[in-house]
Amino acid sequence: MKIPALDLKKQIAPIRGELDAAIKEVIDHAGFILGERVERFERHVAQYCNVKYAIGVSNGTDALSLALLALGIKSGEGVICPAFTYYATAGAAAAIGAVPVFADIDKDTYNISVESVRKILARKSKVKIKAVIPVHLYGQCANMSGILKLARKYGLKVVEDAAQSFGAEYKGKKSGTLGDCGAVSFYPGKNLGAFGDAGAILTNNKSLAEKIKILRNQGNRNNYIHLILGRNNRLDSLQAAVLGVKLKYLAGWNNKRMEIAEFYNRNLASLPIKVPFVADFTTHIYHQYVLRVQGQSKGLLEYLRQKGIDSRVFYPIPLHLQECFKYLGYKKGDLPEAEIAARQILTLPIYPELSREEQDYIIQSVKEYVNG
Ligand SMILES: Cc1ncc(COP(=O)(O)O)c(C=O)c1O
Structure with a gap:
């Protein structure tokens, strides 16, 4: 089996029929960037999330960068990110x-870890920390009340990375x-995926x-009156049309x-491997179903592939040990839980x-x- x-x-x-019709409508209308279809999709996202505003943007990475810019985060200021996440969380800040x-x-x-964030904020630091990006990794929410409490205490802005x-x-x-x-990503592989890059900001x-x-x-x-230094981070109408069709199916x-995660959990519960732990304050939409093995995930990963x-590993190298962030001066052992997780986890389809x-x-x- 493959x-x-x-x-x-x-x-x-x-x-397929609905998607083809939605795409045809955009082509017939010949308006391809922002406009009515994007506004309609933004309204539907805001309704779905029960939030006042949803702003369609080019992708999830730009959603994070734009949110930080809009919140006034400036060059040289510190943004706390988890070390175990996709590159873009920290890349968007950098x-x-x-x-x-x-x-x-x-x-x-x-x-x-709220405790880890607390320690960072309590210590003396050369960089002035102005924001924190909790990532809701794999599809379950981070401990938001803990993060929001610290943010209030230290005057930090909070940008949630809700890409997954x-x-x-x-x-x-x-x-x-x-x-x-x-910040939301509608990358094609996400639970709600476009036919290309797309994202949104909720506020x-x-x-x-x-x-x-x-x-x-x-x-x-509008009309070529440029008020601030902006970027080209607009959402395409074609992506909005595709996403508008798919949004109706997302809850299902x-x-x-x-259901599949529960089936996996039930059937794997007796094995000496760790199935996903879901905190009591959150639901889990299983963008990824992640197992953890003692030692290293490599053997099981190779067996499953055979x-x-x-099966995949998201993510094999934590961000503080990535070449691109070497300039920040982290070394092996600095963030042990992230480093161990990177060795021990793997996904099931x-x-x-x-x-x-x-x-x-x-x-x-x-x-x-x-x-065996
Ligand atoms: C946790 C996380 N943050 C940010 C992003 C960036 O989103 P995008 O690929 O739409 O730029 C992704 C997805 O790729 C992600 O998984």
Whole structure:
């Protein structure tokens, strides 16, 4: 059997007619950037998330950078990020000249450790720390009340990286709506994926929303009046049209992912491996289903691949040890939980269209390896 990590063809097939019609409508209308379709999608996202403003942007990385810029984060100022996340979390801060300050993670949820953030803020530092980016990794929310409490105490802005958690809920509120801003990615492989790059920023703050709309469009409110130094970070109408169709299915798709995760959990529970731990304050929409093994994940990873199962490691090198962040001066051992997680985790394929037969085959294969 061959089981890919994700099968977008299977997702698209049943809604192909609707997608084709939505794309045709954009072509017939011949308006390709921002405009009515983008505004409609923004309204639907805001409704879905129960947030006042959703602003469509070019991708999740730009969503993070724009949010930081709009919040007034300047070159040379510190932005706390977890060390165990996708590059873009810290890359987006560095791209505006800010200085990533890496925090360790909670060993159970893999999300930013509030204790680690507390320690960073309590120590003397050359960089003035102005913001924190909690990442809702793999699809479950970070400990937002802990982060928000520290943010209030130290006067930090909070930008949630909700790239992997669109639709997950923290104590009944959608991820990305608890901090000053939330950054969403609609990269094709995300739970809600475009047919190219796309993203959004969520906020309940009106003046911030207005600033972000100007920033994403070259600092231009309209008619070539450039108020601030902006960027070209606009959302395409074609992507908005595709995402608008798919958004209707997202809740169902996320539920299906949760069902599959529960099936995996039930069937793997007796093995000496760690299934995902879900904190009581959050739902988990399983953008990734992540197992953790004692020692190293390499053996199980290779076995699953031999069996045709496309298991992955997100992420094999924590950010503080990446070549591109060498200039920040971190060394091995600085953030131990992130470093151990990077060695011990691996994913099992998870997506709504995964058949029960495929799920059984995956479970069987994990059991074969673990039980020898
Ligand atoms: C945690 C995280 N942050 C940021 C991003 C960046 O999003 P994008 O690829 O849309 O720029 C991604 C996704 O790729 C991500 O997984």
